[in-house]
Amino acid sequence: NAGVTQTPKFQVLKTGQSMTLQCAQDMNHEYMSWYRQDPGMGLRLIHYSVGAGITDQGEVPNGYNVSRSTTEDFPLRLLSAAPSQTSVYFCASSYSYPWGRQETQYFGPGTRLLVL
Amino acid sequence: TQLLEQSPQFLSIQEGENLTVYCNSSSVFSSLQWYRQEPGEGPVLLVTVVTGGEVKKLKRLTFQFGDARKDSSLHITAAQPGDTGLYLCAVFVRGYQKVTFGTGTKLQVIP
Numbered sequence: 001n002a003g004v005t006q007t008p009k010f011q012v013l014k015t016g017q018s019m020t021l022q023c024a025q026d027m028n029h030e031y032m033s034w035y036r037q038d039p040g041m042g043l044r045l046i047h048y049s050v051g052a053g054i055t056d057q058g059e060v061p062n063g064y065n066v067s068r069s070t071t072e073d074f075p076l077r078l079l080s081a082a083p084s085q086t087s088v089y090f091c092a093s094s095y096s097y098p099w100g101r102q103e104t105q106y107f108g109p110g111t112r113l114l115v116l
Numbered sequence: 117t118q119l120l121e122q123s124p125q126f127l128s129i130q131e132g133e134n135l136t137v138y139c140n141s142s143s144v145f146s147s148l149q150w151y152r153q154e155p156g157e158g159p160v161l162l163v164t165v166v167t168g169g170e171v172k173k174l175k176r177l178t179f180q181f182g183d184a185r186k187d188s189s190l191h192i193t194a195a196q197p198g199d200t201g202l203y204l205c206a207v208f209v210r211g212y213q214k215v216t217f218g219t220g221t222k223l224q225v226i227p
Contacts, residue, residue: 004158035217042120042204043159043217058214090158102147102166105215107158 002026006091006108013081013115021076021111023091031094031103032074033058034066036087037110043090049074050097081115088112119143120205120218128224132194137221139205140187146208148188150179153202153220195225 007022025032033048035058045058049068063085065077074093078085089111094103121140129135139148147166151159163172165181165188172179176199178191192199205218 040219042219043206045214048214092158102164104161104164105159107160109156109158 004091004093004106004108006089006111008111009109010112011114013078013113015081015083015115017081019078019081021078021089021091021113023074023076023108024072025074025091025093025106026072027093027095027106028071029093029095029106030071031097032068033092033105034064034074034076035090035092036060036085037090038087046076046089078113081113083115086113086115119216120207122203122205122218122221124221125219126222126224128226129195131197131225131227134191134193135195135223136189136191137203137223138187138189139218141207142186143207144185146185148181148185149206149215150188150190151204151206151217153204155201159202159204192223195223197225197227199223200225 004025030051034046035043037043044060046060046064047058047066049055052068052071055066055068068074091108092105094105123138149164150162152162153159163179168185169183170181176193180189202220202222204220206215
């Protein structure tokens with residue numbers, strides 16, 4: 001098993017450009033999520049999905065779109081990049097939704113994004 | 117304001133020393149998790165605690181969940197350079213469909 005994979009590892013964008021961060025998992029997990037990690041802010045939830053075709057917003061969804069057409073893939077789209085979106089982005093998955101349960105979330109290695 | 121306060125923010129110690137890091141809140145949680153994140157990697161789950169007063173051990177790491185389920189501590193005995201990393205606590209808050217992470221304690225163990 002490759003676990004959770006993310007591409008690209010690094011990306012530099014100019015303000016206003018759009019891009020898609022890719023995330024895939026091969027563990028047949030129903031729950032997938034995107035976090036951003038900023039110094040002093042911890043990990044903050046952007047969007048999540050409890051299964052194919054079902055997505056919902058986390059605490060910082062503005063400027064990001066997601067879709068979940070398959071169980072394996074959960075791409076994150078930046079519509080018009082802004083310097084405030086400079087961050088490290090992590091994708092995570094778990095067998096089922098983690099709230100109220102003792103689910104283990106498995107994290108990818110992250111994508112480091114710089115918006116100029 | 118942060119739901120979870122982790123302290124200290126930074127800790128630099130010599131190999132062989134003991135240390136304790138804390139995760140505190142004014143809210144009650146149904147369970148709490150500790151993750152370790154190494155530089156350039158994603159977080160990896162260390163342990164989940166669910167019962168007030170619960171103590172779990174993972175080799176040299178001892179995790180405790182507060183009796184009131186509002187706080188937790190992580191104690192490392194005889195720290196090793198391999199313990200270096202960012203330690204994050206995470207909680208599930210009843211009624212909210214998400215996991216909330218603390219800001220972390222950055223630990224450096226010097227050989």
